Amino acid sequence: MASMIDIKRRKVSIQSTQQITKAMKLVSTVKLQRAKVRAEQSKAYFDCMYETVTSMLARVGHSEHPYLKPASSGKKAVIVITSNRGLAGGYNSNVIKLVTKGGMKKEDLVIYAVGKKGRDALARYGYEIRGDYSDMIEEPQYADAMRLANEALAAYESGEIGEIYLAYTVFKNTVSHVPTLLKLLPVETGAEDKNGEKAADEEKQAPMNFEPEDDEALDLIIPKYVTSLIYGGLVESAASENGARMQAMDSATSNAEEMIGSLTLLYNRARQGSITQELTEIIAGAEAIS
Amino acid sequence: MAEGNRFTLKIITPDRIFYEGEATMVEFNTTEGEIGVYKAHVPTTVIIAPGVLTITDGEEQKEAALHSGFVEILQDKVTIMAEVVEWPKEIDLQRAEEARERAQERLAGKAPGTDVARAEAALRRAMARINAVK
Numbered sequence: 001m002a003s004m005i006d007i008k009r010r011k012v013s014i015q016s017t018q019q020i021t022k023a024m025k026l027v028s029t030v031k032l033q034r035a036k037v038r039a040e041q042s043k044a045y046f047d048c049m050y051e052t053v054t055s056m057l058a059r060v061g062h063s064e065h066p067y068l069k070p071a072s073s074g075k076k077a078v079i080v081i082t083s084n085r086g087l088a089g090g091y092n093s094n095v096i097k098l099v100t101k102g103g104m105k106k107e108d109l110v111i112y113a114v115g116k117k118g119r120d121a122l123a124r125y126g127y128e129i130r131g132d133y134s135d136m137i138e139e140p141q142y143a144d145a146m147r148l149a150n151e152a153l154a155a156y157e158s159g160e161i162g163e164i165y166l167a168y169t170v171f172k173n174t175v176s177h178v179p180t181l182l183k184l185l186p187v188e189t190g191a192e193d194k195n196g197e198k199a200a201d202e203e204k205q206a207p208m209n210f211e212p213e214d215d216e217a218l219d220l221i222i223p224k225y226v227t228s229l230i231y232g233g234l235v236e237s238a239a240s241e242n243g244a245r246m247q248a249m250d251s252a253t254s255n256a257e258e259m260i261g262s263l264t265l266l267y268n269r270a271r272q273g274s275i276t277q278e279l280t281e282i283i284a285g286a287e288a289i290s
Numbered sequence: 291m292a293e294g295n296r297f298t299l300k301i302i303t304p305d306r307i308f309y310e311g312e313a314t315m316v317e318f319n320t321t322e323g324e325i326g327v328y329k330a331h332v333p334t335t336v337i338i339a340p341g342v343l344t345i346t347d348g349e350e351q352k353e354a355a356l357h358s359g360f361v362e363i364l365q366d367k368v369t370i371m372a373e374v375v376e377w378p379k380e381i382d383l384q385r386a387e388e389a390r391e392r393a394q395e396r397l398a399g400k401a402p403g404t405d406v407a408r409a410e411a412a413l414r415r416a417m418a419r420i421n422a423v424k
Contacts (some may be wrong), residue, residue, distance in 0.1 A: 038305070045302045048371060052362055056335070142304045142373065209334040211322050220321075220337045221360055224373065231304050 004274065007267045011260055018256035024087065025249035028242045032174065035239035038140075039171055046232045053225045056210075056218070057187060065215055066157070067222045068186050073162035077110050077130070077152055079184075079230065081168040081237040082118030084134055088241055089248035091169065092117040094179040098167045100125060102181055110161060112152060114234065130155075140238055145231035153223055156185055164226070168233035169240035175247065177240035182233070184226050297329040299345060301370040308354075308375050315346040316368055318356055319418075327363055334363045340414040342421045343375065355381060355422035357415055378423045386423075390416035 057068070078099055082092045096118055099109070110130040113119035115137050123129050131151060136144035155161050164184040169177045210217045299316055301309040317326040319341025343356040359372035393413035397406065 041306050042304050044307055045304050045371065048302055048369060052335070052360075052369075052371065145304075146373075209332060211320065211334055211336045217335060217337060217360075221335075224358075224360065224371075227373075228304060 004267060004270045007263055007270060011263045011267065014256050014259050014263070018253055018260070021249045021252040021256065025246055025253060028245040028249060032239065032242035032246055035235070035242050036171075036174075039235045039239045042232060042235050046228055049225055049228045053187070053221065056221065065218050066186075067218060073159055074108055075110060075161040076104060076108050076163045076165060077112060077155065077161045078104075078165045078167055078181075079112045079114065079148065079152065079233070080118045080122065081137065081166070081233050082113075082115030082121075083237075083241040083245075084116045084137060086117060087248060088245040091177070091241055091244035091248075092121070095167050095169060096121045098179050098181045099127070110155075112148065114148070114237075137234065137238060137241075140231065140234035142227075142231050145227050145234060149223060149227040149230050153185075153226065166229060166233050168237045169244075171236040171239040171243065174243050177243055182229070184229055185222075187222065187225075295329055296347070297365075298367045299370075300368070301343075301372055301375060303359075303372050303375055308372065309345065309352075311347070313345050313347045313368075315344075316370075317344040317346075318342075318361070318370075320361070327368055330365050331363050331368075333365065336361050336363070338370075338372070340411070340418040342418060343370075353378060353422050355418045357418060376419070376422070381419045381423050383420065383423050386416045386419035390420065 080095060080099060082095050086092065092115070099111070099122065106125075106127060110128050111119075111122050112131045112133065113122065113129055114133045116134045119129060119132055119134060131148075133144070133148055136148070152161075152164055156164060163186070166182045166184050168180060168182070170180050171177055295314050296312040297314075299309065299311060299313040300307070315326055315328055317324065319325075319339045320336040321339050322336065324341065325336070338356055338359045338361060340355075340357045343354045345352040345354075355376045355378070356370070356372055357374035359370060359375070362369045362371070389412060393409050393416060396409040397413065
């Protein structure tokens with residue numbers, strides 16, 4: 001049995017760790033509330049954007065537009081959104097796994113990293129990191145998403161890369177976050193998996209006119225569509241990050257609680273043991289004298 | 291104004307719902323020129339150019355500076371997907387005027403290496419802001 005002092009020391013150390021995890025949980029709870037509100041506020045925009053773009057694409061269908069037709073270059077760009085800080089459970093590694101185990105060849109990929117954790121991990125695995133935008137995950141702004149989208153689109157237009165993907169974490173609710181790999185470009189026409197029924201309502205029956213003409217309108221709208229998806233990815237990932245951290249810290253706190261409980265039991269037992277031993281010694285000593 | 295002339299107007303930005311309500315007419319600037327939309331317009335999608343947005347509801351008029359995005363016009367519903375839109379009270383007039391002067395200088399200077407398109411875009415944005423406040 002470990003000595004009383006050892007047990008006590010261990011208990012104190014776990015207690016101070018528990019204090020830290022408890023504080024981190026509170027902080028991420030507050031941050032989560034804020035991020036959740038943001039994610040909800042921006043949702044209207046994306047739903048609307050998605051509906052408009054799908055109904056547009058349903059109309060122009062088989063366009064030869066460069067944003068729509070399959071690309072010639074084999075290179076793929078992946079925008080990987082992770083966090084700058086760890087201690088968020090499986091949050092970061094889940095997103096990284098999407099990239100490393102997603103069936104895409106390492107040589108074909110270029111990474112636009114948002115978040116230090118993802119950047120470092122992928123660099124360690126030997127992926128080519130094209131850009132680092134880690135500063136934008138703390139407070140995602142629309143202007144940040146625009147900057148990132150413009151750089152990725154410029155590389156796409158020059159033919160350097162043929163496809164753009166977004167790896168991020170969908171924020172379903174406080175406890176459920178789903179790592180997702182989303183294809184941004186070329187836009188898949190007829191892909192109405194997300195909310196296909198919605199796009200089929202009365203708006204589709206009315207033939208839509210475009211000013212300027214279709215191709216020109218696509219030129220202008222698709223970049224906005226991509227930007228809004230990236231912004232949505234940033235906002236949702238920020239919410240997921242804090243949700244994941246809150247959960248991780250919550251279970252860390254309750255684990256610490258459990259360990260302290262069993263250590264207290266051990267400590268009391270050791271204390272009782274030493275008292276019993278002392279008593280036995282005294283009684284034995286007294287008997288020997290008499 | 292009769293009730294029958296009103297349509298639903300929704301202005302959405304990535305961070306918030308900027309405006310949601312009824313209107314009798316909405317005017318804004320597009321890549322094809324300035325347009326005004328009444329109820330029962332032909333379904334159209336247009337691209338926004340920087341300019342002043344005017345929302346008219348009966349006698350009431352509201353103005354804002356609208357910079358980029360696109361608009362989906364349906365018979366009884368207009369949705370403006372704005373990337374940047376500001377109410378006059380959110381605009382810093384002095385900053386906008388400084389920006390206008392800077393842009394004008396850059397355009398007039400014709401120094402080699404001037405990004406004319408960018409300077410023009412900056413000038414248009416500044417003008418939209420100034421016009422929305424006045």
